[in-house]
Amino acid sequence: MSGVAVPPDAVVVGAGIVGAACALELARAGLRVLVLDAGDVGGGTTAAGMGHLVVMDDSEEQFALTAYSVRLWRELAPSLPPECEFDPCGTLWIAADAAQLEAVRRKHEAYTARGVAAEVLDGAALAACEPALRAPLAGALLVPGDAVLYPPGAARHLLAEACRAGAVFRGGSRVDAIRPGAVVVGGRALPAGIVVNAAGAAAPELTPGLPIVPRKGHLAITDRYPGLCRHQIVELGYLQSAHEMTAESVAFNVQPRRTGQVLIGSSRELVGWDPATNRAVLGRMLERAVHFMPALAAASVIRVWTGFRPATPDKLPLIGPWEEMEGVWVAAGHEGLGITTSLGTARLLADLITGRTPAIDPAPYAPMRVLSAARRHG
């Protein structure tokens, strides 16, 4: 060993699930990788993610990235340790009335036409597979290939695998600035071949110009009620809640956890970085949950917490080179889908960095799209 440290080929800023996945892909591609995080692994937005691995069809581009990512998760599933709590429970998109059931049928066509298995359930079939849902409901779309996992556990696993492939992780290392060919930590510049900004909702602090804002969410988790909830269940209106950048919205979304607990979401607020529980929003979120699953009214919630999704104006993440600064790459802005899309993001980013041909078109996620859009409108 020489006394002079060899600079890493890549510094990944952020050890959330996206940074961890990027570190793994880059290390496996043969790069010497250093991962830095101001805190610990998966302690930010990752710890406030529900952990759904879900195919979403808000746009073609979102569908392509989520379907690709869920495929990668399913390939990885057999090797995930128990701490990841991977549960191939599938998603039920529930329709409250006949109009929503029509939307479920269109969703079914969209999924099957794009090669993702899905099945329309009528109200009776839905009640049979989720007896705790209120009746009558019109039906649901079952997407059996979806799954859930425990996001901090998954981030730790991905980062541990990255370290086994040669990456180095330094927690408690706040990056103050990203410069061409270096990151600044504690007043010192650490040289790096390239820098990957995977700092989530904090990414714009290091790369000014990234159009990412924190979009707050609440989560509640119950005590253990095994069998009460068997699939990830989402109301069809969830997509609308996620899509519209309104000041405040809630939607019904519950998940079974391996422990028998029920994880309850979701809320969306644009209130900056205030982490305080908003009782009014939390109340509406829980009322929505009880509306669809009445038995939850008698369940004890043992913990409530909040987190911040990194939201972009067009609801797509930023994955690729940031051409405003030499050697800087971005993997951020995943809003509420970062757990799902972490694997697709990392593979895509490593493909672009190493010159491999990506499996899906990376153009829709190119970070520079936001600048050209701003300049067009400017």
Add this chain to the structure above:
Amino acid sequence: MSDVVEIHVNGRAVRVPASASLAAALLAAGESAFRRSVTGAPRAPLCGMGICYECRVTVNGVAHVRACLETVAPGMDVVTGG
């Protein structure tokens, strides 16, 4: 009112003092694992005053009832070890 009531513990009929807390009654009936932790470890009352949540049992079908805060009642159906 009788001084003794009969309750059912995991299907077994048990006669206990009418004014007993459910936690005391279960201990007197020889129950030691009121519930199981998430890793499967047996748990039993610790604080006896509703704070520690270690004594939770299922009462008449309702899960996670703190046995130390309940008074026994005739015919009460109790399931432990959940």
